[in-house]
Amino acid sequence: MEKSGNQRKQVTLRIFRGLGSDRSKDRYEVFNVPYEDGMVVLNAVHYIQSHFDSSLSARWNCKAGRCGSCSAEINGFPRLMCKTPVAMFGGEITVEPMRAFPLLRDLVTDVQDNYEIAKNIPAFTPKESTDHTWIFFQRDVEKSREFRKCIECFLCQDICHVVREHKADYIGPRFVVKAASLDMHPMDSLNRSSFMKNSAGLGYCNITKCCQEVCPEHIIITDNAIIPEKERVVDRNYDPLVWIYRKITGKS
Amino acid sequence: MWSTTSSQKQFDPADESYETTSCDVLIVGAGGAGMRAAIESFDKGAKTLLVCKSLLGKAHTVMAEGGIAAALANIDPQDNWKIHFSDTIVEGQQLSNWRIAEIFAKEAPERVMELEYYGALFDRTEDGKIMQRPFGAHSYRRLCYIGDRTGLELIRTLEDQVLKRNIPYMDETEITWIFKDPATGAVSGALAIKITTGELLLIKCKAIILATGGCGKVYAVTSNSWESTGDGIALAYRAGAELMDMEMIQFHPTGMIYPAGVRGMLITEAVRGEGGILTNAKGERFMEKYDPKRLDLSARDVVSRSIYTEIQEGRGTPNGAVYLDIRHLGAERIKEKLPSMYYQFLEFAGIDITKQKMEVAPTVHYQMGGIRVVPDTCETNIHGLFAAGEVACGLHGGNRLGGNSLSDILVFGRRAGLAASEYIKNTPQGEVAGQDLSGEIKRILAPFKSLNGANPFDLKDRIAATMWKYVGIVRNEIDLRKGLEEIGLIKLDSKNLQAKGARAFNQSWADSMAVWNMVLDCEAIIRSALTRKESRGAHTRSDYPKKDDANWMVNIITKQKDGQMIQEVVPVPKMPPEYEALINREEILAWKKNVK
Ligand SMILES: Cc1cc2nc3c(=O)[nH]c(=O)nc-3n(C[C@H](O)[C@H](O)[C@H](O)COP(=O)(O)OP(=O)(O)OC[C@H]3O[C@@H](n4cnc5c(N)ncnc54)[C@H](O)[C@@H]3O)c2cc1C
Ligand code: SF4
Ligand code: SF4
Numbered sequence: 065m066e067k068s069g070n071q072r073k074q075v076t077l078r079i080f081r082g083l084g085s086d087r088s089k090d091r092y093e094v095f096n097v098p099y100e101d102g103m104v105v106l107n108a109v110h111y112i113q114s115h116f117d118s119s120l121s122a123r124w125n126c127k128a129g130r131c132g133s134c135s136a137e138i139n140g141f142p143r144l145m146c147k148t149p150v151a152m153f154g155g156e157i158t159v160e161p162m163r164a165f166p167l168l169r170d171l172v173t174d175v176q177d178n179y180e181i182a183k184n185i186p187a188f189t190p191k192e193s194t195d196h197t198w199i200f201f202q203r204d205v206e207k208s209r210e211f212r213k214c215i216e217c218f219l220c221q222d223i224c225h226v227v228r229e230h231k232a233d234y235i236g237p238r239f240v241v242k243a244a245s246l247d248m249h250p251m252d253s254l255n256r257s258s259f260m261k262n263s264a265g266l267g268y269c270n271i272t273k274c275c276q277e278v279c280p281e282h283i284i285i286t287d288n289a290i291i292p293e294k295e296r297v298v299d300r301n302y303d304p305l306v307w308i309y310r311k312i313t314g315k316s
Numbered sequence: 317m318w319s320t321t322s323s324q325k326q327f328d329p330a331d332e333s334y335e336t337t338s339c340d341v342l343i344v345g346a347g348g349a350g351m352r353a354a355i356e357s358f359d360k361g362a363k364t365l366l367v368c369k370s371l372l373g374k375a376h377t378v379m380a381e382g383g384i385a386a387a388l389a390n391i392d393p394q395d396n397w398k399i400h401f402s403d404t405i406v407e408g409q410q411l412s413n414w415r416i417a418e419i420f421a422k423e424a425p426e427r428v429m430e431l432e433y434y435g436a437l438f439d440r441t442e443d444g445k446i447m448q449r450p451f452g453a454h455s456y457r458r459l460c461y462i463g464d465r466t467g468l469e470l471i472r473t474l475e476d477q478v479l480k481r482n483i484p485y486m487d488e489t490e491i492t493w494i495f496k497d498p499a500t501g502a503v504s505g506a507l508a509i510k511i512t513t514g515e516l517l518l519i520k521c522k523a524i525i526l527a528t529g530g531c532g533k534v535y536a537v538t539s540n541s542w543e544s545t546g547d548g549i550a551l552a553y554r555a556g557a558e559l560m561d562m563e564m565i566q567f568h569p570t571g572m573i574y575p576a577g578v579r580g581m582l583i584t585e586a587v588r589g590e591g592g593i594l595t596n597a598k599g600e601r602f603m604e605k606y607d608p609k610r611l612d613l614s615a616r617d618v619v620s621r622s623i624y625t626e627i628q629e630g631r632g633t634p635n636g637a638v639y640l641d642i643r644h645l646g647a648e649r650i651k652e653k654l655p656s657m658y659y660q661f662l663e664f665a666g667i668d669i670t671k672q673k674m675e676v677a678p679t680v681h682y683q684m685g686g687i688r689v690v691p692d693t694c695e696t697n698i699h700g701l702f703a704a705g706e707v708a709c710g711l712h713g714g715n716r717l718g719g720n721s722l723s724d725i726l727v728f729g730r731r732a733g734l735a736a737s738e739y740i741k742n743t744p745q746g747e748v749a750g751q752d753l754s755g756e757i758k759r760i761l762a763p764f765k766s767l768n769g770a771n772p773f774d775l776k777d778r779i780a781a782t783m784w785k786y787v788g789i790v791r792n793e794i795d796l797r798k799g800l801e802e803i804g805l806i807k808l809d810s811k812n813l814q815a816k817g818a819r820a821f822n823q824s825w826a827d828s829m830a831v832w833n834m835v836l837d838c839e840a841i842i843r844s845a846l847t848r849k850e851s852r853g854a855h856t857r858s859d860y861p862k863k864d865d866a867n868w869m870v871n872i873i874t875k876q877k878d879g880q881m882i883q884e885v886v887p888v889p890k891m892p893p894e895y896e897a898l899i900n901r902e903e904i905l906a907w908k909k910n911v912k
């Protein structure tokens with residue numbers, strides 16, 4: 065595969081290959097791809113598909129960091145392939161599918177459960193009727209705005225150890241962000257506290273903050289969404305974790 | 317630990333078996349147009365099925381940044397639908413269908429308000445209403461927006477409505493063919509591939525709404541996403557529907573140029589809306605020459621041609637671009653008003669736009685042409701076949717105004733859903749002929765049987781390079797003929813394509829089908845471009861540099877005749893006199909005098 069005599073700089077990728085239906089065939093394959101200025105991991109994957117192995121499966125769409133399709137684990141860290149320059153890494157680059165979701169094929173996982181979770185979150189329910197122009201202000205918009213940047217890449221779900229271990233019990237950081245975006249909508253009328261406590265399993269989150277480190281949209285997931293959501297629940301029910309967090313950080 | 321719960325049937329590449337399902341209204345595409353259509357059709361009681369190629373919520377629409385145009389008059393009280401109507405027609409260089417433009421301008425405000433009532437969170441004015449920003453060639457501040465992520469919010473809001481209603485959907489599913497009842501000629505079904513497994517699916521239905529978006533991917537430099545391979549155009553054409561104004565391809569003036577990996581990625585017009593200034597390598601503010609009144613916020617075709625001219629005449633940067641400068645706004649305001657742009661440059665190019673100038677060049681952005689539809693119902697000339705959104709034609713004429721597409725997809729997505737749900741009430745389910753079905757299955761599985769076929773990736777690249785080289789911003793007869801010839805050769809090669817490996821998530825198979833569709837789109841674009849012997853809107857011909865109203869106030873129709881692609885020229889539908897008066901407003905005439 066490697067073209068000898070070619071003096072161009074090369075990038076070496078070690079790519080996971082496998083099938084969801086038969087995990088005995090899991091393996092890694094190594095490819096050398098010519099380097100181009102500004103190249104991202106997704107470019108390298110495309111190069112492999114078009115020059116070496118067209119059966120390599122990968123999911124992508126916008127190639128601009130906007131759609132959240134191309135999530136993968138790159139050198140063990142959840143990232144968007146289209147937003148990760150290969151020049152970031154020194155040596156070989158390992159690309160694997162997200163491990164919190166069932167494998168379909170190669171780099172592609174089954175993320176459909178996420179849509180089911182989304183369906184269960186009580187939807188936006190306006191507090192005013194829709195027969196007149198709603199009046200609210202920019203400052204009312206700001207709080208919810210951060211959470212609406214979410215591109216549903218599910219990288220935060222991928223890194224969260226609670227999601228990995230107790231998938232059925234905790235909706236996961238993406239969906240706490242979603243609940244927060246609704247709760248902080250100035251025209252929303254619902255109180256999602258009992259849902260968050262009883263159905264969403266918010267209590268499982270122990271504020272490790274791993275999720276906010278991987279978010280490509282720089283959403284401060286734990287501090288700005290999870291903790292305020294926990295506090296809403298505390299307003300009615302007591303959550304020791306939030307109490308400890310407040311003690312340690314002095315934040316209220 | 318790796319999860320092992322997933323089971324996935326593997327399909328032998330040669331397996332011709334298929335599953336069958338049915339619905340009343342099949343909606344192809346889950347961008348803004350498709351989702352809004354699905355909501356309407358479902359709410360009106362039709363058995364609705366929504367399918368899309370990517371995951372639900374990832375459609376191309378998520379990329380829209382600048383905003384959604386509607387004459388709400390929240391900032392400029394003088395604004396109203398009539399002025400929005402006239403801006404649309406005038407800047408569309410009089411090719412728009414007046415009735416489509418009327419419906420659009422009148423209903424856009426309702427659709428924006430509806431989005432707010434569905435839960436979208438727009439930026440606000442001082443007095444608490446939806447904020448509106450200025451945008452190229454809109455007479456007033458008219459674009460409602462959500463920071464610079466308007467499309468994402470639009471998609472997420474509609475997606476929530478789809479999920480809330482539990483509307484049946486199948487994502488990562490590609491439609492390859494539309495079937496018609498052999499007796500009546502009306503739509504009777506479609507063939508689909510489930511991308512995740514490679515399984516084939518026959519969907520029987522009474523009506524189909526095509527909402528498949530554009531075909532930007534036929535060009536090498538484009539802002540469009542992977543799925544924009546013009547499938548809808550090809551599906552409709554093969555089913556016998558008429559296409560219109562296919563030569564009209566919008567080049568957005570400001571695409572990224574460097575590094576190579578991001579070439580074509582969009583820089584939103586909002587940068588200029590917020591005060592960004594274009595300069596050439598000599599530091600001249602060149603828009604003063606081309607449109608002294610509207611400057612950097614002139615219409616897109618004008619700005620794109622101006623940038624092209626500056627670069628061609630040697631006043632471009634070493635990377636073959638011009639500069640776009642927003643530094644004077646100050647770091648804080650830039651990060652507040654244009655956060656996505658700030659991060660886009662930082663993360664993709666290592667450039668801090670609060671400190672450095674951006675380098676920009678035109679990028680293929682939008683298809684103004686598309687499937688010809690009836691204004692009020694979005695129906696095509698095929699019974700039961702509807703089209704809405706970027707894939708449909710009639711609103712934008714020769715040049716689309718920024719922000720008009722997001723309102724277009726909502727207004728006509730809803731109308732298509734409504735009309736289809738009415739249509740199916742008195743329509744029996746048609747037959748899908750066995751030979752049509754087996755013929756289509758053979759066609760799409762052929763790349764797996766080929767042993768010596770061409771590599772679809774290579775063909776895709778060849779198509780994109782050909783179009784960029786010969787069918788670009790400025791065209792002429794010789795280049796267009798060369799382009800047509802080259803596309804003809806690619807078409808021949810595409811008769812034998814080879815896909816390798818299993819059927820599930822197979823990029824070479826997906827690209828084989830994309831190549832077949834793209835070749836058809838390109839042929840329609842080039843033949844239409846050859847037909848229009850004048851320069852108008854986005855279509856510029858160096859051999860016919862003048863706009864020629866006496867001969868070319870026409871729409872160019874593309875359709876099949878005896879298995880051949882032909883073009884027909886039809887006059888633009890004449891608008892009633894009271895509408896004529898709207899588009900001859902004094903100030904519009906005054907502008908036009910100044911625009912070169
Ligand atoms: C970077 C960028 C910025 C933009 N900014 C703005 C803006 O600020 N304002 C504005 O008004 N417009 C803007 N536009 C234009 C606007 O976003 C698009 O024109 C609009 O979103 C098109 O919407 P749509 O619903 O017609 O199609 P799309 O959103 O393109 O959706 C097409 C759908 O069809 C599906 N599909 C395609 N082929 C098939 C098939 N064969 N089988 C099944 N499904 C299929 C796709 O999966 C997808 O779901 C922008 C465009 C770009 C690229
Ligand atoms: S902070 Fe909570 S949600 Fe985030 S990764 Fe940790 S446990 Fe998961
Ligand atoms: S919150 Fe961030 S990491 Fe999580 S899904 Fe959204 S964008 Fe991705």
Ligand code: FES
Nearest residue numbers: 126127132134146
């Ligand atoms: S492809 Fe859309 S985020 Fe990477």
